[in-house]
Amino acid sequence: xxxxxxxxxxxxxxxxxxxxxxxxxxxxxxxxxxxxxxxxxxxxxxxxxxxxxxxxxxxxxxxxxxxxxxxxxxxxxxxxxxxxxxxxxxxxxxxxxxxxxxxxxxxxxxxxxxxxxxxxxxxxxxxxxxxxxxxxxxxxxxxxxxxxxxxxxxxxxxxxxxxxxxxxxxxxxxxxxxxxxxxxxxxxxxxxxxxxxxxxxxxxxxxxxxxxxxxxxxxxxxxxxxxxxxxxxxxxxxxxxxxxxxxxxxxxxxxxxxxxxxxxxxxxxxxxxxxxxxxxxxxxxxxxxxxxxxxxxxxxxxxxxxxxxxxxxxxxxxxxxxxxxxxxxxxxxxxxxxxxxxxxxxxxxxxxxxxxxxxxxxxxxxxxxxxxxxxxxxxxx
Ligand SMILES: *Cc1c(COP(=O)(O)O)cnc(C)c1O
Numbered sequence: 001x002x003x004x005x006x007x008x009x010x011x012x013x014x015x016x017x018x019x020x021x022x023x024x025x026x027x028x029x030x031x032x033x034x035x036x037x038x039x040x041x042x043x044x045x046x047x048x049x050x051x052x053x054x055x056x057x058x059x060x061x062x063x064x065x066x067x068x069x070x071x072x073x074x075x076x077x078x079x080x081x082x083x084x085x086x087x088x089x090x091x092x093x094x095x096x097x098x099x100x101x102x103x104x105x106x107x108x109x110x111x112x113x114x115x116x117x118x119x120x121x122x123x124x125x126x127x128x129x130x131x132x133x134x135x136x137x138x139x140x141x142x143x144x145x146x147x148x149x150x151x152x153x154x155x156x157x158x159x160x161x162x163x164x165x166x167x168x169x170x171x172x173x174x175x176x177x178x179x180x181x182x183x184x185x186x187x188x189x190x191x192x193x194x195x196x197x198x199x200x201x202x203x204x205x206x207x208x209x210x211x212x213x214x215x216x217x218x219x220x221x222x223x224x225x226x227x228x229x230x231x232x233x234x235x236x237x238x239x240x241x242x243x244x245x246x247x248x249x250x251x252x253x254x255x256x257x258x259x260x261x262x263x264x265x266x267x268x269x270x271x272x273x274x275x276x277x278x279x280x281x282x283x284x285x286x287x288x289x290x291x292x293x294x295x296x297x298x299x300x301x302x303x304x305x306x307x308x309x310x311x312x313x314x315x316x317x318x319x320x321x322x323x324x325x326x327x328x329x330x331x332x333x334x335x336x337x338x339x340x341x342x343x344x345x346x347x348x349x350x351x352x353x354x355x356x357x358x359x360x361x362x363x364x365x366x367x368x369x370x371x372x373x374x375x376x377x378x379x380x381x
Pocket of ligand 1: 057082
């Protein structure tokens with residue numbers, strides 16, 4: 001039986017052609033033709049004041065955290081249910097991490113928990129749009145405004161996803177995308193930072209270009225470039241950007257293909273949901289998601305372990321997701337969980353992600369769902 005993998009990196013067919021073009025142009029460092037094409041495409045798609053490609057989603061978050069200009073002891077509120085990079089970015093600049101609970105229906109940060117966790121040291125809220133489904137941005141933006149806090153969006157999952165008709169990643173001062181091979185659009189390793197406040201552009205460009213004003217030099221705005229401030233190298237190679245360009249050109253096709261698979265899962269698993277075996281994802285009415293993920297939730301961690309190995313025996317590969325950061329060694333060292341962990345641990349242990357990628361075949365979606373059905377209703381149950 002052929003294996004159905006959990007993830008297959010997106011590939012459209014034009015990648016090699018563009019990578020070859022990048023190589024033949026003899027300009028394979030950053031910010032050449034393909035980097036420019038990608039960032040302009042993303043600026044047009046999102047409406048962000050400026051989009052800068054980065055070497056990873058983690059580096060986009062690192063840039064955002066540095067641009068927040070925090071002092072040691074300043075507090076950042078973030079969900080515990082996220083990838084280590086969300087937390088690392090702020091730990092690296094010496095901030096104290098204040099982890100809060102999520103909502104069980106979307107697995108997104110709970111606005112009430114944010115409000116409870118605010119102290120006079122709080123400087124930043126970092127919202128993570130889990131599975132490309134928007135957090136409650138109406139409330140979160142209001143909280144940030146009322147308390148004068150910087151809002152950062154970890155939109156690593158959320159390229160092309162909307163909340164109230166506006167792209168995720170454009171609500172906060174900074175939005176961070178990932179183009180890792182596990183994400184909807186890929187360049188192997190890569191990402192982008194969305195700058196939604198024009199005042200951050202110059203500083204961000206300097207931070208990204210080894211602390212120099214090379215970006216302004218390339219535009220002819222200064223006649224030589226100099227070391228202006230602290231910085232590093234967050235500029236990806238044009239070869240990687242060439243790979244991404246092939247995917248952005250087909251972005252809507254990729255998105256629609258994923259949404260089709262997502263809708264099929266939802267349809268085929270609804271009878272099992274109605275029998276009470278599992279729960280399906282919830283998409284709030286004001287959210288337009290991007291099918292980054294399809295997950296189900298079962299009763300508890302034992303059922304999940306059994307189901308996952310049952311499916312694996314049928315050559316269907318599934319995956320768990322984040323182990324809550326507040327209980328990890330670094331989480332204990334750099335942060336604290338504010339108030340009670342009512343949802344995070346319990347819900348994270350019930351969640352199982354099903355195969356989802358561009359080009360997933362309908363017959364494979366059917367095979368995955370048949371496997372789940374056999375687990376709950378089959379003879380050797
Ligand atoms: C993938 C991911 C990142 C990091 O992106 P990389 O490109 O892998 O560095 C950050 N946050 C979340 C929520 C992610 O899923």
